[in-house]
Every structure is written in structure tokens, then in C-alpha cells.
Amino acid sequence: MEYTCDECFQIRQKSIAICPRCGKKALESRVIGCSSLVKCTNCGMQAVSAGGFFESCHEDAHMYLLRVYEPGDKSCLVKLAKILNRNVLELKKQFIDGRIDLQYTVMECLEKKGMIIDVGIKCELDDEIEKAYPRITGCPYAKGMYEEWLEFDERFDKVSEIYELLHEHSNIFEKAFLERKASYEEIECAEQTLGFTIPESYKWYLTEIGHGGYFFEFMGVGLNGRLIFVDETVVQRNNGMPNNLLVIQNCDEYVDCIDVNTGLVVTWSMYDADGVISRNIDFYEYFLEEIKNAIDNYDE
Numbered sequence: 001m002e003y004t005c006d007e008c009f010q011i012r013q014k015s016i017a018i019c020p021r022c023g024k025k026a027l028e029s030r031v032i033g034c035s036s037l038v039k040c041t042n043c044g045m046q047a048v049s050a051g052g053f054f055e056s057c058h059e060d061a062h063m064y065l066l067r068v069y070e071p072g073d074k075s076c077l078v079k080l081a082k083i084l085n086r087n088v089l090e091l092k093k094q095f096i097d098g099r100i101d102l103q104y105t106v107m108e109c110l111e112k113k114g115m116i117i118d119v120g121i122k123c124e125l126d127d128e129i130e131k132a133y134p135r136i137t138g139c140p141y142a143k144g145m146y147e148e149w150l151e152f153d154e155r156f157d158k159v160s161e162i163y164e165l166l167h168e169h170s171n172i173f174e175k176a177f178l179e180r181k182a183s184y185e186e187i188e189c190a191e192q193t194l195g196f197t198i199p200e201s202y203k204w205y206l207t208e209i210g211h212g213g214y215f216f217e218f219m220g221v222g223l224n225g226r227l228i229f230v231d232e233t234v235v236q237r238n239n240g241m242p243n244n245l246l247v248i249q250n251c252d253e254y255v256d257c258i259d260v261n262t263g264l265v266v267t268w269s270m271y272d273a274d275g276v277i278s279r280n281i282d283f284y285e286y287f288l289e290e291i292k293n294a295i296d297n298y299d300e
Contacts, residue, residue, distance in 0.1 A: 065126040158284035177212035201283035215294040
């Protein structure tokens with residue numbers, strides 16, 4: 001079955017449901033490529049149904065126009081020739097009125113356009129592509145699913161490791177976190193107050209773990225319903241912290257934050273002239289690091 005551009009986009013959005021095995025609202029479902037992938041970040045249940053979710057753009061063999069404008073810089077022309085697998089001198093002769101019209105399939109047009117723009121050369125997609133596929137410009141699903149699959153799988157592995165460590169060392173972490181977890185309504189309220197979207201990694205922490213730690217203290221929601229991470233972020237903004245940072249832990253002389261633009265965990269201090277310092281790739285990795293440090297300190 002083929003889907004319209006809007007239908008294809010909608011079925012590929014992540015949904016979260018109640019897991020039939022563990023009863024937690026942790027069952028993530030995504031359509032990736034042509035398959036439906038279901039994984040529970042709490043108990044580890046997973047299933048894949050292959051086939052049935054074909055993207056019309058990937059199946060479209062029709063040839064579309066890709067208009068490329070002649071670069072004024074010789075080095076850019078050399079790069080363009082390499083991208084198009086053509087001789088530089090022959091390519092230069094093919095430009096008419098400062099442009100050349102090439103023909104490719106939808107996917108080839110997207111691939112070539114991305115490569116050409118990356119080297120600083122202007123190019124345009126055929127209007128017919130955007131008429132047929134109105135969401136295609138910037139659509140993450142039109143650019144291939146392999147990287148997205150790897151990212152989803154890697155994130156699941158990290159979350160599973162977090163749960164395993166917390167369970168394996170329950171003598172340390174059983175009472176380390178408050179039972180109070182954030183609701184989706186509270187997260188929406190926090191986002192409105194802060195003026196940005198909270199990264200998915202920290203939404204997971206807020207709704208599934210809550211607030212607390214051992215040898216660390218990740219901020220969440222207090223027992224009285226106070227949005228502690230929001231209050232602390234506002235305080236640090238008043239101290240000069242950039243508005244794109246979300247405070248997740250106060251370490252006295254500095255705060256650990258998530259850069260909401262990149263997803264990176266960073267350190268910021270009002271006392272440090274060096275500014276923002278990157279610490280980890282993402283919050284999941286940072287959480288794992290803090291858990292392992294706590295276990296080592298407890299054993300000592």
C-alpha cells in the first residue's frame with residue numbers, strides 16, 4: 001500500500017503506549033523504513049513487523065528536474081563535477097544562461113541537492129516534486145531510514161542499561177529517587193515557561209524516573225508539584241546563563257545543563273570565563289556515567 005506524503009509523515013511519528021508486559025507507559029512505536037518497530041524502554045519487550053509501509057517518494061521512478069546554477073568559483077565547479085561524475089571542462093560548456101537542468105528520480109534529486117548545497121552552490125528542486133510530495137523538503141524520512149534506525153536502537157540500548165543498573169544496584173538506588181514523576185501537562189507548562197521544547201531524553205527522565213539520585217541529583221518535580229528544573233533554569237538565566245540551556249543538576253559552583261539546540265550535556269558557570277563546556281554526547285550517556293560513578297563511590 002502506498003501513502004500520501006501527509007499520511008506517510010504521520011505514521012512515522014513516535015507514539016508511546018502502555019506496555020502489555022510490564023504495564024508501564026513506555027512502549028515506543030515507530031515506523032522506520034518499511035517496517036514497524038515496537039520497543040518497551042522499561043522491560044525490554046520488542047517486536048518488528050516487516051513490510052507494508054512503503055514511501056511513495058522512494059518508489060517513484062519518474063524523472064524530475066534539478067536546476068543547478070553555475071558557480072563563480074573554479075574550486076566549486078571542480079567539486080560540482082565530482083558530485084555529478086562529469087568532466088570539469090565538459091560540464092562548464094553545458095551551462096546555458098548560467099544554469100544547467102539535470103534529471104533524476106526524487107531520491108536522487110534530494111541526494112544531489114544536499115551535496116551541491118553543502119559545497120556552496122545554488123540549486124533548486126523541480127516544482128513538480130513539491131507538488132507531489134509537499135513535505136519532502138527537510139523530511140527526515142525521505143533521506144533514508146538507516147541512520148534513524150541506528151539512533152533509535154542506540155537510544156533503546158542506553159535506556160535499557162540504565163534500568164538494568166538501577167535494578168542490579170537497588171540497594172543504592174531503591175530510595176534515591178522521588179516517586180513523584182512529571183505529567184505531560186506539567187512538561188507542556190515547563191516548555192511554555194522556558195520558551196523551548198524539552199529534549200526527548202529528559203522528557204523520558206522526568207516522566208519515568210522523576211527527581212533525585214545518589215552522588216548526583218537530577219532535577220525534576222518536587223513532591224509538592226514544584227517544577228524544580230524550571231525554577232533553577234530561570235535562576236541561572238538571571239545569572240547570565242544562555243537561554244538555550246536547560247539546567248538538570250546544580251553542582252554549586254557550576255550547573256550541568258542540556259543544550260536544547262544540540263542535545264549535548266554541557267557545564268556552565270557564572271564564575272567561569274570559559275563559558276559553556278561540553279561534557280557528554282547526550283543525557284542518556286551522562287546518566288549512565290553518573291550512575292556508574294555512584295556505584296564506584298558506594299563500593300569504596
